[in-house]
Amino acid sequence: MPFLAVISRMNTAIANAPQSLAATVQPQWVAAIDALAPFVGHTPLLPLTAIFQHPKVKVYAKAEWCQLSGSVKARAAYNILKRAVYSGELFEGQRLIDATSGNTGLAYAAIAARLGVPLTLCIPENCSPERKLLLRAYGAELVLTSPFDGTDGAQAEAAERAATQPDTYFYLRQYDNPANWQAHYTGTGPEIVSQTQGLVTHFVAGLGTTGTLTGTGLYLREYNPDIRIVALQPDGPIHGMEGWKDLQTARVPTIYQPDVPHENRVVSTEDSYYMLKRLARQEGLLVSPSAAANVAGALQLAHELADSNQTAVVVTTLADTADKYGEVVRHLFA
Ligand SMILES: Cc1ncc(COP(=O)(O)O)c(C=O)c1O
Numbered sequence: 001m002p003f004l005a006v007i008s009r010m011n012t013a014i015a016n017a018p019q020s021l022a023a024t025v026q027p028q029w030v031a032a033i034d035a036l037a038p039f040v041g042h043t044p045l046l047p048l049t050a051i052f053q054h055p056k057v058k059v060y061a062k063a064e065w066c067q068l069s070g071s072v073k074a075r076a077a078y079n080i081l082k083r084a085v086y087s088g089e090l091f092e093g094q095r096l097i098d099a100t101s102g103n104t105g106l107a108y109a110a111i112a113a114r115l116g117v118p119l120t121l122c123i124p125e126n127c128s129p130e131r132k133l134l135l136r137a138y139g140a141e142l143v144l145t146s147p148f149d150g151t152d153g154a155q156a157e158a159a160e161r162a163a164t165q166p167d168t169y170f171y172l173r174q175y176d177n178p179a180n181w182q183a184h185y186t187g188t189g190p191e192i193v194s195q196t197q198g199l200v201t202h203f204v205a206g207l208g209t210t211g212t213l214t215g216t217g218l219y220l221r222e223y224n225p226d227i228r229i230v231a232l233q234p235d236g237p238i239h240g241m242e243g244w245k246d247l248q249t250a251r252v253p254t255i256y257q258p259d260v261p262h263e264n265r266v267v268s269t270e271d272s273y274y275m276l277k278r279l280a281r282q283e284g285l286l287v288s289p290s291a292a293a294n295v296a297g298a299l300q301l302a303h304e305l306a307d308s309n310q311t312a313v314v315v316t317t318l319a320d321t322a323d324k325y326g327e328v329v330r331h332l333f334a
Pocket residue numbers: 071073102103104206207208209210211212213242243244288290291319320
């Protein structure tokens with residue numbers, strides 16, 4: 001079924017939802033979600049001094065794996081679920097559902113386990129075996145969708161289920177839920193300002209759901225309109241930066257605000273893999289392809305700033321480590 005038809009069916013289903021679904025805040029879930037707060041955000045800001053040295057230009061990266069379930073997606077998943085719990089819209093007996101290529105699913109799964117709420121995840125069948133294993137370890141139910149339809153196909157499946165069975169499923173909608181980017185607006189952005197003592201001049205990040213770039217970018221632009229926001233994209237629809245989307249060809253998440261970045265740059269899988277090796281061998285940081293791609297983009301920019309004799313503090317994010325990317329690590333290092 002075409003995606004727009006699925007969305008329209010979902011809206012009708014929500015409008016016709018029975019009265020019994022009236023919001024009721026569950027105190028046991030509020031207590032559980034509050035107990036997880038110390039495990040989300042507050043990640044270290046690492047200076048990347050082995051791969052880039054310049055007297056006037058500095059490059060930093062936030063170690064986003066230092067959170068619940070080991071990735072940047074702890075922030076968005078936590079905020080989305082916190083809102084569902086605090087609003088009382090999630091009710092007893094419902095299953096959580098969403099589409100996710102992996103990291104958001106892991107974060108949802110960890111939080112859902114703590115809440116004691118069942119979770120269904122729609123993921124493309126070609127998602128790495130390690131990720132599927134980890135998701136199942138947390139107790140998530142997996143619905144595998146066609147690898148040819150990518151994350152868009154997984155989204156259509158989740159939307160279809162939520163539309164046709166609204167009593168059964170609570171649809172988390174990471175691609176369209178403002179709580180995604182707001183997690184970065186209230187977390188990542190202020191952390192970067194505080195950790196750089198307000199000296200940050202550039203923020204660089206790749207686009208997946210676009211939550212990181214949108215939320216952090218909006219906060220930094222408001223904090224200081226001179227801060228430049230740089231969005232990174234892969235060089236085509238088929239690429240190795242798991243977690244990134246090619247917005248030329250994929251469905252653009254509705255949370256994306258295209259006027260947030262001042263500039264868009266392209267990073268190839270080759271650039272990412274080259275940087276992944278350098279980060280491992282020079283910084284001692286074995287990170288994921290998308291994290292390495294962020295650093296590749298940040299370094300491109302840092303070299304240009306250095307060449308034009310500017311003073312700059314360039315900040316990017318490292319979404320996760322290489323732990324879940326065994327095939328890439330084998331390909332690069334075996
Ligand atoms: C490994 C990885 N890198 C980057 C991203 C992109 O982050 P965002 O969704 O905030 O744009 C994701 C998102 O799932 C991811 O899992």
